[in-house]
Amino acid sequence: MDDTSAALTAVLDQVGTRLKRVRTQRRITLTALADTTGISKSTLSRLENGQRRPTLELLLALSQAYRVPLDDLVGAPEVGDPRVRLRPxxxxxxxxxxxxxxxxxxxxxxxxIPTNTVDPEPRGHDGHEWIYVLSGHMRLVLGDQDWVLGPGEIAEFDTQVPHWFGSTGNEPAEILSIFARPGERMNLRTPPPQAKLSSRALNDR
Structure with missing residues (x-):
């Protein structure tokens, strides 16, 4: 085994421990995580116990669920490069x-968001989120409310309220999602558990 292969094996061997630590810190059960990611509970358990090697698809789903960069889940070494490594x-x-x-x-x-992502599956979790629509139109379901947002519009909401966002079915949409966990310092005042929507330039606020 060459040095590169040995280093890769060492990194992969630590992924399960990292995954379990992140889940435990967030007080998320395997059942809840399975519901959020669509990954079976048995697969999640085997990942954490090191009985299954992680794939990129599984890690991306967990990265999104935990709201942490992929590099932090796998323990990728720092490279001294200030540029963010975009890994879609x-x-x-x-x-x-x-x-x-x-x-x-x-x-x-x-x-x-592709046009086939149209079936709402609202879920709630701790945190606060801002969504900014870059292009296209997206649908946002928040509690018992349902909106369509277009380019330049913003939604701001408490993620404890069951929510879902997806396509209107007519066109793809590109968005920015900004997420903060409970207790993190924010520049904006936290609103009550409902969405605050704005116009393109926030002129209607």
Whole structure:
């Protein structure tokens, strides 16, 4: 085995421990994680116990669920490069690109929503989220409310409220998703558990 293969094996051997630590820190059960990611409970358990090697598809789904960069799940070494390494992947049919690398700070994602992502599956979890529509139109379901957002519009909401966002079925949409966990410092005042929507330039606020 050459040095590169040995290093890769060493990194993969630690992934299960990292996955279990992240889940435990967030107080998420395997059952809840399976519901969020669509990965079976048995597969998640085997990943954490080192009985199954992680694939990129599985890691991307977990990266999105935990809201941490992929590099932090696999323990990739720092390379001294200030540029964010964009590694697009697919989570539940969506193209997802992490734009931040801080594991404990605010997380930013660019998400491309295809036209076939149309069936709402609202779920709630701790945190606060902002969504900014870059192009196309997206549908946002929040509690018992249902909106369509277009380019330049923003949604801001408490993620404890069951929510889902996807396609209107007419065109793909590109969005920025900014997520903060409970207790993190924010520049904006946390609103009550409902969405605040704005116009393109926030002129209607």
């Amino acid at each position: 992947g697919r989570v539940k049919g969506r193209a997802v690109i992490p734009l931040t690398r801080q594991p404990d700070g605010m997380q930013v994602w660019k998400i491309v």
